[in-house]
Amino acid sequence: MSSNHLQRIHIRGGTVVDPANNIKEQRDVFVSDGKIIAVSNEAPKDFNADSVIDATGHIVCPGLVDMCARLREPGQESKATIASETAAAAAAGITSICCPPDTNPVIDTPAVATLIQDKAKDSGKAYVYTLGALTQELDGERLSEMGSLKAAGCVGVSNAYSPFKNTLILRHAMEYAASHDLVVHLHAEDTHLRNNGCVHEGQISTRLGLAGNPSAAETVAVSQILALIEQIGVKAHFCRLSTARAVQMIARAQYTGLQVTADVSAHQLHLTDMDVGYFNSNCHVSPPLRSLRDREGLRAGLNKGTISAICSDHQPHEADAKLAPFALTEPGISTLETLLPLSLRLVNEGTIELSALIASLTHKPAQLLGIEAGTLTPGAQADICIYDPEREWQLDSDTLRSQGHNTPMMHWQFTGQVTHTLFRGQLIFQLDYLNEQ
Amino acid sequence: MKQQHLQLDNNKRLRHFLTTEGLKRDLLVEILDTAESFTSITHQQVKKVPLLRGKTVVNLFFEASTRTRTTFELAAKRLSADVLNINVPASATNKGETLLDTLRNLEAMHCDMFVVRHQNSGAAHFIAQHCAPHVSVLNAGDGSHAHPTQAMIDMFTIRRHKQEFHTLSVAIVGDILHSRVARSQIHALSTLGVPDIRVIAPRTLIPAEASSLGVHVYHDLDQGLDGVDVIIMLRLQRERMSSALLPSEHEYFKLYGLTKEKLALAKPDVIVMHPGPINRGVEMDSSVADGEHSVILQQVSHGISIRMAVMSMTMQHDLHSGQDT
Structure with missing residues (x-):
């Protein structure tokens, strides 16, 4: 279905949603030599298409930019590989992925960053960006060589889920990163308050007798980080917020002029601790699924722009990782292929307007990462997602492409499915639905 | 939701006993009444009834216990079952054998009932979800969840x-x-x-x-x-x-x-x-x-009578129904 030489593609009849350029109307998109050359109702002069994609009734938007997906390579290839997960990303309309540094070995040297980027190039299905480790081996104590990591292509730095030894080291890490103009991506969680909690502390933890992770584990960490940022004047990005209170705190900080941003995972906007039911280990995730009130607070934060990006927080696992009593299972959900359909539910439910949603999945995360992606601006790389907003489908294990089948959304019905994905001007995915009919 | 009824078979009879949560009043009263009928046996010269003759009950204890395990064992023996006591110290499961491995090994020995104590909440539910359809699981304490x-x-x-x-x-x-x-x-x-x-x-x-x-x-x-x-x-x-x-x-x-x-x-x-x-x-x-x-x-x-009651009730469940899959 895809050819190896760069070709001229005419995407005809679709509704273009390109929030960065304020476009939401029916237009054609013209691609040549891997770039977008026009978004217009008239073909550029001398444009002879090698192929035409009929996008009538479809939405044509920039390829999605996923701020956080674990591809498990290097180190955990039994869970997934860069090849398997970028193929899944292609089917999900995701063309840019940012990989956090908690691989094995961790991304604390240029060699590991380069290895990941090279493997992604070989797969040719998505551009994989990397976050460098803030501290060596993520030990929370020794600063990594951030200058070299940046030179090797890291688009930011993070300590992933690993805590800092103390707040002084956190301060130094943020200051040193700022000297290299690297954005620090922080998981706000006080590990002492978390206290091995594996579900939200509330009615469900009480009923099931599972150790609770209190909302304060997040809010105490957020307030500490905000106080530090106010003192030292650096930029910071809060990853995967889970509480309504943290959203309010960050909104207030943004209002007072602090340079802080935030993202949320798509599943936190939909699932709550109630979904844990009777120990459903596919709902074991970190930070934990929280209360309905938190979910509403996260949605409000997205709507108001306090939270600027939705990511997948993809964490594929082998089946065994989830086959144990709840607390002994590994946290995380395989989510690449539900990122767009789950997010589209927010539009169908009237929570957010389509352009704003697409922005939070494309050019806003691209801005946060400082990468050139997420728009259909002429001259930009032709990374394009085309989806059928009416198409109904069901998530099933035989159609799931990710190697990780750990999702509580198995057998869910979705409306809206990706039909074509273009990466660097090549059609790398086309939904095989003509055969089905 | 299926899992709420994990404890019951299609005739709403007790299939596993994992938690008191979600069971109807009638069923709890039936457990008490059945236990009442067993208390007289305790005072007889011959303290055995043949309800579980030919059945094998496994006491699978991942956490130390003397009293609970002993009363389960006595209860099973008074119902004429064969009893196998397996104590798995926490260190053994840390050596790589998962709970599921342990379970599969025991199933291969054709046991009919697992009495399980485990240090993690949800362990008994987990075993009930993954055991063979004819097996009943009795929760003898899972983490901070249920007993x-x-x-x-x-x-x-x-x-x-x-x-x-x-x-x-x-x-x-x-x-x-x-x-x-x-x-x-x-x-x-x-x-x-x-x-x-x-x-x-x-x-x-x-x-x-x-x-x-x-x-x-x-x-x-x-x-x-x-x-x-x-x-x-x-x-x-x-x-x-x-x-x-x-x-x-x-x-x-x-x-x-x-x-x-x-x-x-x-x-x-x-x-x-x-x-x-x-x-x-x-x-x-x-x-x-x-x-x-x-x-x-x-x-x-009273421990023995209650455990005899629950064992005899779960062993009467309909073998052909109540499994999730």
């Missing part, structure tokens, strides 16, 4: 002393946060119609949003014991001191220990219970533990 047979022993003891549930005030005193016994008692008491269930402990030992379980929360023992019919004291684990949940046993006894003076706040015919083993001088004074209101030793002797 349903102990709760039913306590319901049985209460019923013997207090005919009606719907007029009672019951106080549970101690480490509610970590107590699987308390959780199972609360669900059972509330299903059986007890209108006033109180939990008494300092805030560090009360779970978040405890009132969502339908209990009244007290931090003061005197207030909490006022006018109650039943007092259930919970065992205090020593590690609660090292994790800064309590300052000392001394202060705990001073504030939450049951003494004769505190007991006087309750109804004159109050009964005092404890799932055992007792820390004398920590949870309660010896004079109360051995005093006229104490029914603690009766609880122990």
